[in-house]
Amino acid sequence: MEENFLSLDDILLSQERLPVRTECVFPRLGFLEKSSDSQDIPEGTKMELPLWLSKGLYEKKRKVLSVELPKVYKEGWRTVFTADPNVVDLHKMGPYYYGLGSQMLHFDSPENPDIAKTLLQTFIGRFRRTMDSSQNAYNEDTSVLVGRLDCLEKVLFRSGQKGLNGFQSWEKGQASQLTASSLVLNYRKRKLVDVQA
Amino acid sequence: MFCEKAIDLIRELHRMSDGQLPAFNEDGLRQVLQEMEALYEQNQADVNEAKTIGRADLIPSIKLRHCCLLRNQRCIFAYLYDRLLRIRALRWEYGSVLPANVRFHMSAEEVQWFGQYKKSLASFMRSIGGKEGLDITQDMKPPKSLYIQVRCLKDYGEFEIDDGTVILLKKNSQHFLPRWKCEQLIRQGILEHVMS
Structure with a gap:
């Protein structure tokens, strides 16, 4: 199943973090991994990356990282x-x-x-x-x-x-009754809250 | 971690899932764009180095930053697009004139877009249904009678109906009005449809 590019839900879904293990060195990105002070992310580091990044970096042919199951x-x-x-x-x-x-x-x-x-x-x-x-x-x-x-x-x-x-x-028998739009009603509720606060 | 600012934008929209329009987060958007600029420059530098000195080991980092760039781009697209959908829905809920507190939440470009959408919709409605056009925002529910009983929920002021009579819409007053005239006011929560 492919993600929908513009769907907010799918974007939040792909923000979920996965446990991964790096299979090569990532030079000059050491600051992403808080536990070590080195400049690079060394090979074999265990870290958590969001799904979108793991998916983007993952390749079947050239192993850059391996993803573990949550x-x-x-x-x-x-x-x-x-x-x-x-x-x-x-x-x-x-x-x-x-x-x-x-x-x-x-x-x-x-x-x-x-x-x-x-x-x-x-x-x-x-x-x-x-x-x-x-x-x-x-x-x-x-x-x-x-x-x-x-x-x-x-x-x-x-x-x-x-x-x-x-x-x-x-x-x-209320189906034909005209009602105020829920959007309008919600705005009014919020405004009331704003006034009280 | 990269792209945190971008996901904040998305979360902000997602929290208001009932179609309301939060204030345009210009500051957040600018921060995302700044992050993208920084990422791009770093990548540019690393690419040059990889090419000239032949440092192939830089490639994974370049790829990681590139993924972040694409991610930021996706988040911004989704943010702007989702707002446009909400703004489009406003035209159908509020009619062609938006209340000030709603308009206040839109950026200048969004206001412009709303104006253009309004225009396209109006010219479409003029082009169909014979000489006078057809208002397709009317009668969203099939009408049962031409006139309906309505009750006024707040002081609205004077209101002119088809035959030229002016009536005063005062809070708690009840009227028997042509349906198509008050449909919009009901949707805006000024009138209430009273069923007998």
Whole structure:
């Protein structure tokens, strides 16, 4: 899955840090690695780089750096996810669990097929619950339901809620009522806060 | 680390995910551009050195800086583009005249862009629907009747309707008005549509 160049979510996703190991010397960039005082980043340094940088530097032919799997995609966690995907707090683990996971497939690793499978199974296992709660929590505080969802699931949850609310207002015959734009209302709320502060 | 300033810009937009327009962060943008300039100059110097003295070991560093340049570029593009989308949405929500506090958050170029968008939209609406044109920002929900009952939520002042009658929109007063005349005011939160 390719990233969308202009999507804010994808940019934030690619900001997630990955543990990497340098496979060559990076001259004159020693200041990026806080733990040592040398001018260069020596070969074999373990550091954390954001996904976009790791992806940009990574080459299959010429090894510049090797990327390690973040903990949540490793064997140990994968077993947890297969056991019961519903109990894990993906917001804490991620919050871009699916997105980052599918980006990890860019890096050559023998575990790739397993990661892909776990991602899919986790999503399938959780989807039923996400969909069910988004379709039935009407006029309720949803923060508990949403709190443990991954970003992707949150988007799905919200669109489900939008559908539910739309349907309910149609049933009550309010669908044809003209309403103030939510943008305008939010601006007014903010202004009120500004005045109070 | 490089590109921290650029991601801050993105975070700032992302925090206001409901389509609101935060103030144009000129300062942040300038800092990103400065960082890019510094990165470019360092790379230029290193490239020259790699070429003349043949120091191939500099290449990984050059590549790293180049990645940062591209990243900064992407962040700035996304920042500006996302703001344009939000500004475009404003035209449909507020109509062609923006309230001062919204306009205040836009840069000079964005104000200019908004003006041009307004113009293109207007000339498109004139070109369709026969001689008088068609206002496509009207009737976003299919109308059920020509006249609707509205209640005034704040003091707006005088308001002229089709037949030339002037009515006074005072807070808490109720009126029976042509739908197309008050649709915009409802969207702006001045009138409220009362369903019987």
